[in-house]
Amino acid sequence: MSERFIPPHGGYEKLFSFQKARIVYDGTVWFCKHYLERRDRTNDQMIQAARSGKQNILEGSQASGTSKSTEIKLTNVARASLEELLEDYRDFLRVRGLTEWTRNHPYTVRLRELNRQPNVSYNTFKEASKTRIQQFRRM
Secondary structure (H helix, E strand, O other): OOOOOOOOOOHHOOOOHHHHHHHHHHHHHHHHHHHOOOHHHHHHHHHHHHHHHHHHHHHHHHHHOOOHHEEHHHEHHHHHHHHHHHHHHHHHHHHHHOOOOOOOOOOHHHHHHOOOOOOHHHHHHHHHOOOHHHHHOOO
16 A cells, blocks of 8 residues: 555545534525625625635635644634624624623523534524524524
């Protein structure tokens, strides 16, 4: 068996981080379409932060065969983008007088349970979130 000059890389679609980032991206696109004005700068920023989180995981995975340093840097960019997105969601709640769910809130617990299931997708979370969506629509 010969050693490869460039080790195997890629396979990002099997990474849990990529799968979860894809769910976050899909959910963010849906959220922005329904709750933000299309011309609102926050709309673009949130979608781009979600996209950046997902795409940088993909790029880091692709780069892993030639540069672990680049893989780590891109993973850190992905984390920073998703943190920025989280703060945008928190801003949305705060300016509307809505509270963020606590770690022990029944909805949070339910979403964490769903998150641990194999092969979850955006649709899994969308169905589970119908109650919260109904609350937003009453605003």
